[in-house]
Amino acid sequence: MTITITVDGKRHEVTASPDTPLLYVLRNDLGLNAPLFGCGLEQCGACKVLRGAEAVMTCMLPVGDVDGASITTLAGLVEDGELHPVQQAFLDEQAAQCGYCSNGMIITIAALLWRTPHPTNEQIRDALDGNLCRCGSHGRILRAVRRAETLMWGDENG
Amino acid sequence: MADTPPAKQPAPSETAGAPRPSWGDSPQQLDDWLRIEPDGTVVVFSGKVELGTGVRTALAQIVAEELDVSLARIRMVMGETEHTPDEGYTAGSKTIETSGMTLRRAAATARQALLEMAASELDVTPDELTVQDGAIILPGGEHTAGRRVTFAGLLAGGRFERTISDTAPLKRPEQFQIIGTAAPRLDLPAKFTGQPAFVHDLRLPGMLHARVIRPQRLGASLVSLDANALIEASVIRIGDFVAVVAAREEAAIRAARALHLTWSDDADSPDLPPMKALHDWLRHQPTTDRIVVASGDADAALQHATTQVSATYTMPFQAHASIGPSCAVATFDGEMLTVWSSTQGVYPLRAALASLLQMPEDRLRVNHLEGAGGYGQNGADDVAADAALLARELRQPVRVQWSRADEFAGEPKTSAMIMALRGGLDGHGAVSGWTFDGWTPSHANRPRQAGDFIAGRFVGVPAPQPRGFFLGGDRNAPTDYSFVDQRVLIHWLASVPLRSSSMRSLGAFANCFANESFVDELALAAGVDPLEFRLRYLADPRARAVVETAARRAGWGEPLPAGVGRGMAFARYENTEAYVATVAQVAVDTASGAVRVSSIVVAHDCGQIINPDGVRNQVEGNVIQSLSRALKEEVRFSTKSIISLDWESYPILTFSEVPEIEIELLDHPELPPVGAGEPATVTTAPAVANAIFAACGARVRTIPFTPGRVRAALEATPA
Numbered sequence: 084m085t086i087t088i089t090v091d092g093k094r095h096e097v098t099a100s101p102d103t104p105l106l107y108v109l110r111n112d113l114g115l116n117a118p119l120f121g122c123g124l125e126q127c128g129a130c131k132v133l134r135g136a137e138a139v140m141t142c143m144l145p146v147g148d149v150d151g152a153s154i155t156t157l158a159g160l161v162e163d164g165e166l167h168p169v170q171q172a173f174l175d176e177q178a179a180q181c182g183y184c185s186n187g188m189i190i191t192i193a194a195l196l197w198r199t200p201h202p203t204n205e206q207i208r209d210a211l212d213g214n215l216c217r218c219g220s221h222g223r224i225l226r227a228v229r230r231a232e233t234l235m236w237g238d239e240n241g
Numbered sequence: 242m243a244d245t246p247p248a249k250q251p252a253p254s255e256t257a258g259a260p261r262p263s264w265g266d267s268p269q270q271l272d273d274w275l276r277i278e279p280d281g282t283v284v285v286f287s288g289k290v291e292l293g294t295g296v297r298t299a300l301a302q303i304v305a306e307e308l309d310v311s312l313a314r315i316r317m318v319m320g321e322t323e324h325t326p327d328e329g330y331t332a333g334s335k336t337i338e339t340s341g342m343t344l345r346r347a348a349a350t351a352r353q354a355l356l357e358m359a360a361s362e363l364d365v366t367p368d369e370l371t372v373q374d375g376a377i378i379l380p381g382g383e384h385t386a387g388r389r390v391t392f393a394g395l396l397a398g399g400r401f402e403r404t405i406s407d408t409a410p411l412k413r414p415e416q417f418q419i420i421g422t423a424a425p426r427l428d429l430p431a432k433f434t435g436q437p438a439f440v441h442d443l444r445l446p447g448m449l450h451a452r453v454i455r456p457q458r459l460g461a462s463l464v465s466l467d468a469n470a471l472i473e474a475s476v477i478r479i480g481d482f483v484a485v486v487a488a489r490e491e492a493a494i495r496a497a498r499a500l501h502l503t504w505s506d507d508a509d510s511p512d513l514p515p516m517k518a519l520h521d522w523l524r525h526q527p528t529t530d531r532i533v534v535a536s537g538d539a540d541a542a543l544q545h546a547t548t549q550v551s552a553t554y555t556m557p558f559q560a561h562a563s564i565g566p567s568c569a570v571a572t573f574d575g576e577m578l579t580v581w582s583s584t585q586g587v588y589p590l591r592a593a594l595a596s597l598l599q600m601p602e603d604r605l606r607v608n609h610l611e612g613a614g615g616y617g618q619n620g621a622d623d624v625a626a627d628a629a630l631l632a633r634e635l636r637q638p639v640r641v642q643w644s645r646a647d648e649f650a651g652e653p654k655t656s657a658m659i660m661a662l663r664g665g666l667d668g669h670g671a672v673s674g675w676t677f678d679g680w681t682p683s684h685a686n687r688p689r690q691a692g693d694f695i696a697g698r699f700v701g702v703p704a705p706q707p708r709g710f711f712l713g714g715d716r717n718a719p720t721d722y723s724f725v726d727q728r729v730l731i732h733w734l735a736s737v738p739l740r741s742s743s744m745r746s747l748g749a750f751a752n753c754f755a756n757e758s759f760v761d762e763l764a765l766a767a768g769v770d771p772l773e774f775r776l777r778y779l780a781d782p783r784a785r786a787v788v789e790t791a792a793r794r795a796g797w798g799e800p801l802p803a804g805v806g807r808g809m810a811f812a813r814y815e816n817t818e819a820y821v822a823t824v825a826q827v828a829v830d831t832a833s834g835a836v837r838v839s840s841i842v843v844a845h846d847c848g849q850i851i852n853p854d855g856v857r858n859q860v861e862g863n864v865i866q867s868l869s870r871a872l873k874e875e876v877r878f879s880t881k882s883i884i885s886l887d888w889e890s891y892p893i894l895t896f897s898e899v900p901e902i903e904i905e906l907l908d909h910p911e912l913p914p915v916g917a918g919e920p921a922t923v924t925t926a927p928a929v930a931n932a933i934f935a936a937c938g939a940r941v942r943t944i945p946f947t948p949g950r951v952r953a954a955l956e957a958t959p960a
Contacts, residue, residue, distance in 0.1 A: 103491045116442045117435030122645040126888040158435030170433045181293025181614030182432030183565045211896040217564040218614040219865030221899040
C-alpha cells in the first residue's frame with residue numbers, strides 16, 4: 084500500500100507493506116541514517132524518532148500506523164544549519180563514545196525538555212532508562228541534559 | 242581492545258603476512274603514513290581503527306602537533322587494506338603508545354624534511370625558519386611573498402621519498418600546543434546530526450539485504466530445508482551455511498522467520514555443562530600449568546604463618562553486548578571482493594577471509610567502517626565472513642545485519658574463570674606467603690583461518706585445533722605488592738563450554754577482582770585498615786600516589802551511616818602500564834541483598850596525556866561498564882545453547898543505577914603515554930566487593946553481585 088508520511092518537513096509517499104517497521108522505511112526507502120537498528124525488540128532506544136513531540140521507537144512500529152504522521156529525525160532537528168540545543172549540548176559535553184546510542188538519547192531528551200522544561204534528576208533518569216548505552220557515557224549524557232536545559236530555557240532561576 | 246602479546250612473552254604474531262609495511266618493520270617509508278595534498282590537507286594513513294574511543298582524534302592531534310599544522314588540516318584515513326599500513330589489531334589500549342609514536346616520528350620527519358626544502362628554496366639555514374599551520378616563514382615574513390612558503394607549495398603534489406627517522410627532533414612537553422588539550426572528537430558531529438557514520442549506514446547501488454540462519458547450537462548440522470513459503474526472498478545455501486536474501490530488508494527478516502529448517506540434534510559438540518556446575522566443570526578439565534611468578538618459598542612461608550587465609554573467586558561468561566548488532570557489506574565484481582566491516586584489524590581479517598574464500602589476499606579488500614562500540618572481538622569479523630561468502634555467491638552487493646539474538650548467540654564471550662588464593666600472616670600481621678591459582682582459557686582467538694569463523698564451520702571447514710599458546714588469562718594475576726614469598730600459577734584450559742575470545746582487559750578483570758578482594762580479606766585477618774595494608778607493600782611512588790589520591794578524594798576513614806561502606810582497589814594494569822586506584826561507596830539493603838553504588842572515585846596515571854577529555858571519557862566508560870559487569874552481567878545457557886539473547890535476559894546498567902563518578906588524572910607529560918582504554922575496568926569490581934563487605938559484612942566472591950548472592954553471603958557470615 085502507499086503510505087504518506089512527513090519526515091523532517093518533507094512529504095513522502097512510500098510503497099510498503101503496512102506491517103513494515105517504520106525503521107526500515109526511514110533507513111532504506113528514505114535513506115536516513117539517524118534512527119539505528121539496536122534490537123528490533125523495543126528494548127534499547129537506538130531507533131527513536133519524534134512523532135509530533137513524542138519520542139517513539141521505530142523498530143516494531145508498523146508504518147501503516149503512522150500514515151499521515153509527521154516525523155522528525157535527528158537530522159531534522161538541525162534548522163538552517165543550526166544545531167538543536169540538545170545536539171549542541173552533546174557536542175559541548177562530548178557526550179558519547181561510540182555514538183551508536185546518541186540518536187535515541189538526543190531524541191528522548193529533546194522530547195523530555197519540551198514536555199518538562201526543568202526536569203528533576205529523577206525525571207531525567209526515568210526518561211532515559213529505556214535508552215541503553217554500553218560504552219558508559221551516562222554521566223556525560225546527564226550533564227548534557229542540564230546544559231541543554233539552560234540553552235533552551237535559560238537558568239531556572241533567571 | 243585487547244590481545245597484543247606482551248613483549249616479555251614470545252607468542253606467534255597476530256598479524257598475518259601482508260605486503261604493506263607494519264610497525265614491526267624498519268625503516269619505514271614516510272609516504273606510506275603521511276601525504277600533503279595541494280590544498281594543504283595533511284592526509285594521515287593509519288592502520289588503526291576507531292572503535293568509539295576517540296583514537297582518530299588523538300592520532301590527529303599527535304600529527305598536528307609535530308607537524309605544526311592546525312587540527313582542521315588533518316584528514317585521517319584509517320583501516321583500509323588498499324591504502325593504510327598494516328598495524329595489526331587495534332587492541333590492548335596500545336594505539337597511542339605504539340601507533341601514536343610511529344606517527345609522531347613520521348610527522349617530525351616530515352617537518353624536518355619540509356624545513357630543509359624551505360631553507361634551500363629561501364636560501365637560508367633551517368634554524369632561521371619557523372613553522373605556522375602548514376607554512377614555513379622567515380622572521381617577519383608572515384605576509385611577504387618570497388619569505389613564506391607552504392608545505393603544499395614545497396611538495397607540489399610530490400612525495401617525501403624518505404624513511405621515518407628516529408632522530409628527527411620531537412617537541413618537548415613544554416612546547417605542546419595540541420597534545421594535552423581536550424580537542425573535540427572529529428567523529429561526533431556526524432553522529433549527533435544523523436549523518437552516515439557507521440558500517441550500518443553504507444548503501445551500495447543494487448545492494449541486497451541478507452539474514453543468516455543458524456541453529457542455536459553451534460555444531461548442529463542441517464537435515465532439511467523447506468523454502469516453499471518464500472515469495473519475496475531467495476535462499477542461498479553453501480553446505481550448511483544458510484541465508485535468505487531479499488531486495489527489501491523487512492522481507493529478508495520475514496523470510497528468516499518463515500524458512501522452515503530442521504537441524505540435527507546430535508551436534509558434533511557435547512552438551513554444555515549445567516550452568517550451576519560450570520565452575521566445578523572447569524576445575525576438572527585437563528590443563529597446561531605454567532608458573533607466572535615464583536619468588537622465595539611460598540609454601541614454606543605459608544606453613545610458618547601464624548594465620549592462614551584462603552578464598553576462591555569465580556567469574557562468569559560475559560558478553561561484549563555492543564549496542565548495535567554487527568553488520569557488514571560486501572561486493573564482488575568477479576575479480577575483487579571488497580568487505581566493509583567494523584573489525585579490529587583489517588589485515589588479519591583479510592588473511593582469514595582469504596582462507597575461508599580460498600582466494601588470494603590480493604583479490605580481497607577490507608575496509609573498516611565504525612560499528613557500535615567494540616570492546617574486543619564481538620561479531621564484527623564473523624558477520625564480515627557471512628557477507629563475503631554471500632557476495633561471492635551473488636556477485637551483487639549484499640548487506641548482512643545480525644539480529645540482537647544473532648549477536649548475543651554469536652559473539653565470542655569473555656570466559657568464565659576461577660581464582661583460588663591463599664595467604665599467610667606472621668605474628669606481626671605481615672604477609673607470609675601468597676599463592677594464586679587461576680583456571681582460564683587463552684583470551685585470544687581472533688580469526689586467522691576459515692574454521693575460526695562461525696560461517697567456516699557451516700561451510701564445512703572443521704573447527705581448528707586449540708592454538709597451543711596462551712594469552713591474556715594471566716593478565717594481572719601477579720599483584721604489584723612486594724610480597725617476598727609468592728607463587729602465581731595458571732592452569733590453562735584448552736577449551737571452555739562457550740566460544741570465547743578477547744574482551745576489554747582479558748583475564749585482568751577477574752584476576753584483579755580476586756587479588757584485590759583477597760588483599761582486603763588478609764588486611765581484615767591482620768586487623769589492619771585496607772589502605773594502610775596496601776601502602777605497606779607498595780614502594781613505587783606512582784602506585785602510592787594513585788592509592789593515596791583516591792583515598793583522600795573519597796574521604797577514606799570518615800565515618801559512614803550503618804549499612805553504607807567504602808571499599809578500595811588498586812592495580813598497575815598488566816603490571817607495567819597505567820596505575821589506577823578506585824574507591825567505591827555502596828549502600829546494601831540487607832533484607833533484599835540489593836546493592837546501591839552511590840559514588841566511585843578513581844585516581845588514574847597513564848603517563849603523558851594526549852587528550853585529557855579523551856582519557857576522562859575512557860575512564861568514565863570503564864567505570865560504568867565494569868560496574869555493570871560487576872553487578873549484573875552473566876551469560877545464561879542451557880545444556881544446549883546460550884539463552885541470554887536479548888536485553889531482558891542480559892540486563893546492563895541503566896541511568897538510574899549510575900553512581901556519581903569523580904576522576905583525578907595524574908598527568909606526567911615527561912613520561913611516555915600508555916593506554917587508558919582498559920586500566921580503570923579492572924579495579925571497580927573488587928572496590929565494590931570490598932565496599933559491600935564494609936557496609937554489611939558480606940563477602941561476595943562470585944561475579945555478578947546479584948541481590949541473591951549478597952543475601953547468601955550475608956547468611957554465610959558468622960553473626
